[in-house]
Each structure stands twice: as C-alpha cells, then as structure tokens.
Amino acid sequence: MRPGKLARTLLRLLAALAVLAAFVVLDWYPAVKELGRMRRDRSDLQRRLKDYGAMASGFVFPDREEKALFARGRAELRRALLPVDDDSAWIAIALLDLQAQSRKDRLPRVRFMVSGQAWAPELGTAGPARPDPLAAWLGNRQSAGIQEGCRIASDPGRFPWQAIVAGLEMRPGRRLASRPLAVALEAPLAALLDFVNHVSWGAARLEIVRLHLEARAPVPRAWLVLRGYYLVRGPSPWAVPEGAGSDDGLRVDPDSPLLWQRIDPSLFCEGGKRELPAGIP
Amino acid sequence: MRERAGLRAIGGGRRRWPLWPVFFTLVLAAVSLLLHAEKSRRREEIRQAKEQLAAVVRARPVAGAKSQRAMFHKARFFLDYPAAASFGVADFIRRLAVVFRPREILDLRIDPGLHGFDFQLSVAIAREAPVTMPWQFAARLEELRNFPEIARLTYTEKAPADTSPGEIPRSRGGRDWVFFITGQAELQ
Numbered sequence: 001m002r003p004g005k006l007a008r009t010l011l012r013l014l015a016a017l018a019v020l021a022a023f024v025v026l027d028w029y030p031a032v033k034e035l036g037r038m039r040r041d042r043s044d045l046q047r048r049l050k051d052y053g054a055m056a057s058g059f060v061f062p063d064r065e066e067k068a069l070f071a072r073g074r075a076e077l078r079r080a081l082l083p084v085d086d087d088s089a090w091i092a093i094a095l096l097d098l099q100a101q102s103r104k105d106r107l108p109r110v111r112f113m114v115s116g117q118a119w120a121p122e123l124g125t126a127g128p129a130r131p132d133p134l135a136a137w138l139g140n141r142q143s144a145g146i147q148e149g150c151r152i153a154s155d156p157g158r159f160p161w162q163a164i165v166a167g168l169e170m171r172p173g174r175r176l177a178s179r180p181l182a183v184a185l186e187a188p189l190a191a192l193l194d195f196v197n198h199v200s201w202g203a204a205r206l207e208i209v210r211l212h213l214e215a216r217a218p219v220p221r222a223w224l225v226l227r228g229y230y231l232v233r234g235p236s237p238w239a240v241p242e243g244a245g246s247d248d249g250l251r252v253d254p255d256s257p258l259l260w261q262r263i264d265p266s267l268f269c270e271g272g273k274r275e276l277p278a279g280i281p
Numbered sequence: 282m283r284e285r286a287g288l289r290a291i292g293g294g295r296r297r298w299p300l301w302p303v304f305f306t307l308v309l310a311a312v313s314l315l316l317h318a319e320k321s322r323r324r325e326e327i328r329q330a331k332e333q334l335a336a337v338v339r340a341r342p343v344a345g346a347k348s349q350r351a352m353f354h355k356a357r358f359f360l361d362y363p364a365a366a367s368f369g370v371a372d373f374i375r376r377l378a379v380v381f382r383p384r385e386i387l388d389l390r391i392d393p394g395l396h397g398f399d400f401q402l403s404v405a406i407a408r409e410a411p412v413t414m415p416w417q418f419a420a421r422l423e424e425l426r427n428f429p430e431i432a433r434l435t436y437t438e439k440a441p442a443d444t445s446p447g448e449i450p451r452s453r454g455g456r457d458w459v460f461f462i463t464g465q466a467e468l469q
Contacts, residue, residue, distance in 0.1 A: 045330035197371035200363030249395035272361030
C-alpha cells in the first residue's frame with residue numbers, strides 16, 4: 001500500500017470514529033440514560049399502582065352513615081364554640097355557668113376572678129354585707145399562683161388546639177378567642193370535688209389549667225384557673241393568633257388502624273361526662 | 282482501475298464521492314431514531330400509568346378518608362377533653378384523699394395537660410417516736426404508686442425548687458414529717 005493511500009485511509013477511519021463518538025456522546029448516551037430513568041419511573045408507578053390497589057382493597061371506605069357522623073361531628077364542634085359579640089359577653093356566660101354549678105353543688109363559699117381580680121362579687125357568696133373569708137386566703141399566699149396560672153392559660157405558645165383551629169371553617173368576621181378566669185371555693189371535700197368534676201359541663205366548656213387545693217384547713221379550700229374558647233366578632237385582645245401553639249399533642253399516626261376502620265358511632269355519644277363514684281372520706 | 286477501487290472516479294469532468302460515509306451516517310441516524318422512538322414509547326407508557334394511578338386514587342380516595350377520620354378523632358378529643366380532664370383530676374383527688382387523710386394533705390397543685398397531668402403534693406405525717414423512718418408514709422406512697430394512672434412519682438423532704446418560700450408548708454412545731462411528692466399521671 002502506498003503511504004499516501006494509507007494516510008488517507010487512516011484519516012477516513014479517524015473521521016468515521018469522530019462522527020461515531022459525536023453520536024454516542026451527544027445523543028445515544030443521554031438517550032440511554034433517560035431510557036433507564038424512564039424504566040425506573042415506570043416500574044415505580046406500576047408498583048405504586050399495585051400497592052395502592054392492595055391498600056384500597058383492605059381499607060374500609062366511609063359509607064353514608066359514617067359520612068353523616070362526620071357532618072354531626074363538625075356541627076357539634078361549631079356548637080361547642082360559642083359565638084359572642086365581645087369578650088365580656090363570654091365572661092358573663094362563663095360566670096353564670098359557674099354560678100349555676102356552684103349552687104347545684106351547694107358550695108358554701110365561692111368567689112370568681114377574672115384576670116386575677118375579684119369579679120362580679122354578687123355572683124359569688126360574698127356580698128357587700130357578707131364577709132368573705134376566701135379574700136384573705138387568696139390575697140395572702142395564693143395570688144402569685146393564680147396570676148401564674150392565668151399567664152399559662154393565656155400564653156399563645158401553649159395553645160394546644162392548633163390542629164382543631166386549622167380544620168375549622170370559621171364564619172366570616174369571627175375569630176377564635178381564649179380567655180382565662182379563676183374560681184376560689186371553700187367547701188367540704190365531697191362538694192368541692194363534685195364542683196371540680198362539673199366545672200367543664202356548662203355551655204362555656206371550661207378547661208382546668210391549674211388547680212390548687214389545701215385540704216387541711218377546717219374546711220378544704222381550692223382555687224382553679226380555667227380557660228374557655230369562643231368565637232368573637234371583630235378584634236379582641238384575647239383572640240388566638242393565627243398559627244399559635246402546636247398540634248404536637250394531637251398527631252394521629254397515618255398508619256394507625258383507627259383510620260382504616262369505620263368509626264364506631266357509639267364514640268359520638270360518650271361526651272366524656274361522668275359522675276364521681278361514691279367513697280369520698 | 283480507479284472506478285473498480287470504488288474510492289473515486291472522474292469521468293466526463295465529474296468527481297465521484299465515496300458512498301460509505303453516507304451509509305455510515307445513515308446507520309448512526311437510524312440507531313438514534315430507534316432510541317428516540319423507544320423514549321417516546323416509554324414516555325407514553327409513563328403518562329398512561331400516571332393517569333391510571335390518578336384515576337384509582339380519585340375513585341378510591343384512601344388519603345381523603347383517612348384525613349376525615351383523623352379530623353373526627355381530633356375534634357372528638359377536643360370536645361371530650363374538658364370533661365375528661367376535670368373528671369380525671371377530681372377522681373385522682375378523691376382517691377388521694379383515701380390514701381392520705383384530708384387533714385394530712387397540706388397542699389396539692391395539679392397542672393393538667395392534654396394527655397395527663399403533673400402534680401405536686403405536700404403531706405404532713407404525724408411523727409411517732411421513737412420511729413425514725415415514717416413507715417406509714419412509705420406504705421401510703423406505695424399505695425399512691427399503685428394508682429393505675431401514675432406514670433412517674435418522686436418524693437423528697439425538701440420543697441421543690443420552684444416553690445416560693447411563702448408557699449412552703451410548715452410542720453406543726455416538729456410534730457409532723459413533711460414530705461413533698463411530685464409526679465405525673467395519665468388521664469384515664
């Protein structure tokens with residue numbers, strides 16, 4: 001072979017290899033890479049489809065009865081949050097609740113406080129003409145504890161119902177508000193404990209934030225800091241800031257068997273209200 | 282001779298180019314085309330699989346039903362909590378007053394949380410000379426520990442650190458042992 005011809009042949013071979021390399025690098029390699037990714041995507045989708053089918057076949061979907069239960073639950077939630085025009089209206093409702101309960105439980109002495117101050121003495125048992133032995137006790141050692149309880153109750157960082165508020169369909173112009181109030185009482189232990197048990201049964205649905213009891217006194221004495229929730233129209237200093245608190249205490253495991261079964265309708269009727277058993281010394 | 286070699290031919294003033302580069306390029310292009318056709322086919326398969334999955338999820342919405350049920354349970358918990366907490370606290374004190382007589386309970390503080398409550402209790406047990414260790418207290422503490430809701434229980438003869446000096450109960454002229462019990466209980 002002549003040297004010139006050999007050189008030309010080599011040159012053509014190199015040119016052909018360069019074209020081949022260009023195809024491989026610029027087109028074939030990315031295409032093969034993408035084909036591999038697409039194959040994985042397709043297998044992943046097929047697996048998800050299969051898993052979903054298997055999961056759905058073991059899942060009990062809500063029937064008409066359960067959907068009605070959801071609707072009743074939402075309605076009850078809306079009813080539980082009293083709609084009021086302002087904060088004072090709610091305080092009045094809550095205090096009347098407490099007064100009615102204290103009469104029902106026959107408490108000999110009771111005193112209501114809002115923001116740590118005596119409030120509406122005519123609702124309690126201490127009137128202008130009657131001495132109030134609870135006043136001295138409260139003013140002496142207890143006021144710091146009550147103030148601290150009220151501070152805890154109104155701290156937005158400790159608001160525990162974030163998950164509920166997030167799922168709530170609020171009426172326009174209404175905001176969720178939360179306000180603490182306190183009640184002090186002196187009564188035989190049985191009556192005192194009945195009142196503690198019944199304190200949340202009223203329309204204001206008060207939660208106990210702190211309880212302090214001194215049972216050694218001739219007649220047991222206690223104070224409770226309570227908190228309630230309501231829907232207030234317009235701005236309120238007691239409105240729960242958006243996103244306040246956390247839902248840590250209310251997390252439901254998405255894999256919990258509780259979510260796979262139909263809800264037992266008897267749960268709806270429990271209400272949580274129970275009388276104390278007899279047997280108080 | 283030149284024509285038989287197939288490399289090039291010059292005839293009638295025309296230059297004849299070799300054909301193999303054209304075939305070579307065509308073969309490469311054909312491979313590219315096949316690869317792109319396969320890509321397009323797989324893309325279509327993925328689109329169909331996605332549509333199928335979305336249709337199945339729409340037809341049998343597991344996540345939606347789960348979220349509705351979770352919200353129902355949370356709402357139920359919110360609605361039942363106040364009564365459950367007040368019953369839990371009152372019942373605990375009722376049983377506590379069986380273990381420690383009411384006149385022995387100097388001071389009790391309860392702070393309920395969502396699933397339980399913390400408590401601080403100070404009790405005064407009468408000293409019975411010459412007993413140095415108040416075994417009565419140990420027995421009653423054991424009774425308290427056996428309450429089903431008790432999750433944690435400790436006791437000390439010193440007031441807890443967060444008790445202000447004015448709140449520390451005093452023993453009656455040294456006639457009582459004063460114990461401070463702190464604990465955590467679950468709401469039943």
